[in-house]
Amino acid sequence: MSRQAVAYAQRIRIADERAQRVFLLLAERTPALGDPRDGEPPVMGLELPDADIPALAARAGIDAAEFRRLLRVLKQTVPMDVLEHADGVWEIVYGPSYTDRKKPAPGSGASREASDGAPQAFWMPGWDHYSTWGYEDGLGHLYAQIIHNQDGPDAEPRIWITPPQYLVRTVDELAQAIADAIAPYAPVPPPAAVIKMWLSAPPAHRAR
Incomplete structure (x- = not known):
């Protein structure tokens, strides 16, 4: 688990409490990237097998269909990418690069x-x-x-x-x-x- 991802998800406030719980569960499953002492990574993410959704949905207090619906609409609430792959894997990418958008320095x-x-x-x-x-x-x-x-x-x-x-x-x-x-x-x-x-x-x- 990435403590940085959890901390990031906690500071992103979502009006829908169910969507907030889903986002926090995703953050808990996000693998740690790099050395935590280097600060919050600009991009974080995970691959979520669809077969794991029922257990996660139960933790969120909702059913699997609602969990999937919230996954699909979450990117409309929080700047992020949510990709559904044909093999049943959800690819989810988020982080400061999405919410703290900055133009790269000229000449980068x-x-x-x-x-x-x-x-x-x-x-x-x-x-x-x-x-x-x-x-x-x-x-x-x-x-x-x-x-x-x-x-x-x-x-x-x-x-x-x-x-x-x-x-x-x-x-x-x-x-x-x-x-x-x-x-x-x-x-x-x-x-x-x-x-x-x-x-x-x-x-x-x-x-x-």
Whole structure:
């Protein structure tokens, strides 16, 4: 359990007492990140298996269906991400980067390399039809959603580069994270330098 996450959840006041209890239960399940002496981490989160929800709901004094409903609406009350994955896992990300939004300092790696916040194309062959990456405006980090061409535009990304598993702030860091994650899908894993090239521009012979 992360004491920092619990302390953070306690200072975020939610008018709906049931939603407050759900948020505190999520905080109690959040793994600790880094050294507590370093202060409150900017991003915290957890992966919650749907099978665990009935027990958590009982602790909150509500049923499982209400717990799931509160999870879905919680992000409308507290700035956070709540993602429902097809494998029955809820990915929940929150923290000071969401509630204490600050623009990065001028010239920082993320703002310099993806300054307008618009989704950028990822040009790796076989992954270039639907994959995107970009800068989370106000959160200070980059993200990527990597979808294989054969999966289609509405498919769940095979690769998510997003907190809490990844907290990347420059294109070099993003390229390395994608290179590591995409290696199992490639007969010859591309190095980070090649991934960075595919983040930057399409191959010269291609037109989009």
